[in-house]
Each structure stands twice: as structure tokens, then as C-alpha cells.
Amino acid sequence: MTDRKIWRDGEFIAWQDATVHVLAQSLQRGSLAFDYISVHETRRGTAIFRLRDHVERLATTCRIVGLPLAYAVDELIEGCAETVRRNPGAKSIKISALMPSIEAELIPENPHVAVFIAAYDSDRDLAAPNTERRRRRREAVSLKIEREKSGRREDVIPPHAKVAANYTAAMTAKWRARDEGFDDIVLLDEHGNVTEGPTANLFMVDSDGVLATPPASKVLLGITRDSVIALAPAIGRSCVERDIAVEELSTASEVLLSGTSAGVWPVVRIDGRAVGKGCTGPVTTLFRETYQAVVRGGLPQYDHWLHYV
Numbered sequence: 001m002t003d004r005k006i007w008r009d010g011e012f013i014a015w016q017d018a019t020v021h022v023l024a025q026s027l028q029r030g031s032l033a034f035d036y037i038s039v040h041e042t043r044r045g046t047a048i049f050r051l052r053d054h055v056e057r058l059a060t061t062c063r064i065v066g067l068p069l070a071y072a073v074d075e076l077i078e079g080c081a082e083t084v085r086r087n088p089g090a091k092s093i094k095i096s097a098l099m100p101s102i103e104a105e106l107i108p109e110n111p112h113v114a115v116f117i118a119a120y121d122s123d124r125d126l127a128a129p130n131t132e133r134r135r136r137r138r139e140a141v142s143l144k145i146e147r148e149k150s151g152r153r154e155d156v157i158p159p160h161a162k163v164a165a166n167y168t169a170a171m172t173a174k175w176r177a178r179d180e181g182f183d184d185i186v187l188l189d190e191h192g193n194v195t196e197g198p199t200a201n202l203f204m205v206d207s208d209g210v211l212a213t214p215p216a217s218k219v220l221l222g223i224t225r226d227s228v229i230a231l232a233p234a235i236g237r238s239c240v241e242r243d244i245a246v247e248e249l250s251t252a253s254e255v256l257l258s259g260t261s262a263g264v265w266p267v268v269r270i271d272g273r274a275v276g277k278g279c280t281g282p283v284t285t286l287f288r289e290t291y292q293a294v295v296r297g298g299l300p301q302y303d304h305w306l307h308y309v
């Protein structure tokens with residue numbers, strides 16, 4: 001059991017005390033809103049990457065789902081910073097907003113939304129038996145195109161909500177893909193266009209050498225996705241947000257994924273066929289290195305993305 005301290009509604013409690021009842025409303029109904037943020041050691045000290053953007057996304061999720069969040073964004077930003085200060089060596093933050101009330105009705109009488117902020121190092125503090133395998137998967141992903149389960153849909157819950165209920169279909173599909181030997185999946189929209197992975201956005205370098213990513217209306221608005229789009233001109237590329245037909249993936253010279261967990265990483269096979277040369281391509285490498293430099297404070301022009309604690 002780790003010695004980390006977790007912020008719960010403004011107070012710090014022991015890691016093992018940050019529990020909810022099995023009958024808690026959000027556990028039973030899938031209404032847990034959350035966000036995942038990265039923490040980095042830089043020359044100027046410990047910094048949280050794009051903290052305000054992440055907290056604002058959590059507030060957006062709560063608004064979409066209807067969770068009455070009782071904290072202002074600035075209060076949660078300070079809560080995250082203080083949690084990192086209290087937990088030296090933390091590499092990430094998970095902030096969760098949930099209804100702990102134990103009630104039978106779909107809409108609880110007690111609408112209190114509890115907020116928990118945990119800052120930790122997943123290798124040290126979480127159960128992670130397959131750390132090495134997880135790392136290898138991030139080096140060269142083999143992707144399956146998921147044709148049965150669709151991703152998040154506007155008429156169910158919009159893709160912009162980072163809420164537990166939005167992950168069940170993707171988890172089911174990814175589990176099946178794993179059994180078939182793939183590392184990950186890409187979900188399609190109702191027209192058969194590419195959307196995103198279960199926990200990552202997708203980019204491709206199209207046949208004209210242009211970086212393209214599915215439109216904002218179809219995907220979770222990834223903070224890393226936004227960073228890649230913003231970084232593109234600085235590294236001599238342009239990025240367009242447009243519908244990507246699934247067939248286009250087979251002619252792409254590179255396909256890459258983006259997400260807080262690992263920044264930018266390459267897809268080298270899709271449905272068993274090599275993408276481009278079947279190894280990490282030059283555009284992916286450039287984005288990966290630039291992104292890593294930014295989060296570590298190595299590029300001063302992006303220092304405003306770092307929240308020093």
C-alpha cells in the first residue's frame with residue numbers, strides 16, 4: 001500500500017481511505033467524470049502540463065453529464081498543484097468527480113459531487129504487472145479497425161465527455177482485439193470514418209504528406225491532440241482536421257496516436273498490414289521528440305503550457 005495522500009473535497013486523506021461504497025450512484029450508473037494529467041520534472045522544478053485545459057475539460061464533462069460540480073476551476077487547479085506538492089515524485093494526476101450517494105433512483109436525491117485528486121507514479125503506486133509489455137506496445141502499435149462497436153455518439157453521450165460510461169464499448173472491443181493479438185483498436189463513426197482509439201487520438205500523414213486528424217466533433221478533445229496541432233507549424237508541417245475514410249489508413253505513410261499517457265507514439269501495423277515502411281516514421285519521431293521537449297520545459301516558447309508547482 002502506497003503512502004500517497006489524496007485530496008478529497010479540500011482535505012488530504014490517506015490513499016487507502018479514498019474509497020466509495022459499492023452502491024455509490026456513480027459506480028452503479030457509470031457517471032464518474034475524470035481527467036488524467038501529466039507531471040514532469042523540468043529545470044525550473046516540477047510542472048503540470050496544461051493543467052487549466054485539463055481542469056476545464058473536467059468541468060465540461062460534468063456539465064455534459066449533468067453533475068453539479070461545486071468547485072470553481074481555479075480551486076481545482078490549486079487542489080491539483082497542492083496534491084503534487086504533497087506527493088513528491090508523482091508523474092501523473094487523476095482527478096475524479098462522482099456522486100457517492102447510495103440511492104435506488106436514477107437521479108439521486110442527494111446530488112453532492114465529491115471530487116478526488118490523486119497524484120502518483122503508476123510504476124511505484126499502482127498495480128502494474130505488465131509494465132514492460134505496456135512500454136513495448138507504445139513503441140510500435142499494431143492496430144485493429146473496430147467495425148462492430150462504434151465509439152462515442154452525439155445522440156448517446158457526446159465524445160467530448162470523459163465519463164466512465166463512454167469507455168465500456170471501447171473496453172469490450174479492445175479486450176477482444178487483444179485476444180486476437182492486436183495492441184489497440186481504432187473506432188469508426190456511423191459513416192465508417194475514423195474517429196479515435198479508446199484512450200488516444202489518431203493522426204495520419206496522408207498521401208500528400210499532410211498531417212490529418214478526425215474533426216473535433218467526432219472525438220474527445222485531447223490536450224495532446226491540441227498540442228500536436230499547435231506544434232505542427234513550428235516543425236514545418238500543417239495539420240488539417242477532416243473526415244478520414246477508413247480506407248485512407250491503408251495508404252497513409254504514417255499513423256500516430258496521441259495521449260497524455262505517452263505523448264505521441266507510432267502505429268506500425270493496421271489489421272495485420274504494415275503502415276508505410278512498418279516502423280516509426282520521421283514525422284512521428286519529430287512530433288514525439290518535440291512534444292517530449294515541450295513537456296520537460298525544453299522549448300521556452302511553450303512555457304505557458306507548464307504550471308510550476
Ligand SMILES: Cc1ncc(COP(=O)(O)O)c(C=O)c1O
Binds near residue numbers: 036200222225261
Ligand atoms: C477517448 C479518448 N480520446 C483521446 C484521449 C487523449 O486525450 P489527452 O491527450 O487529453 O490525454 C483520451 C485520453 O484518455 C481518451 O480517453
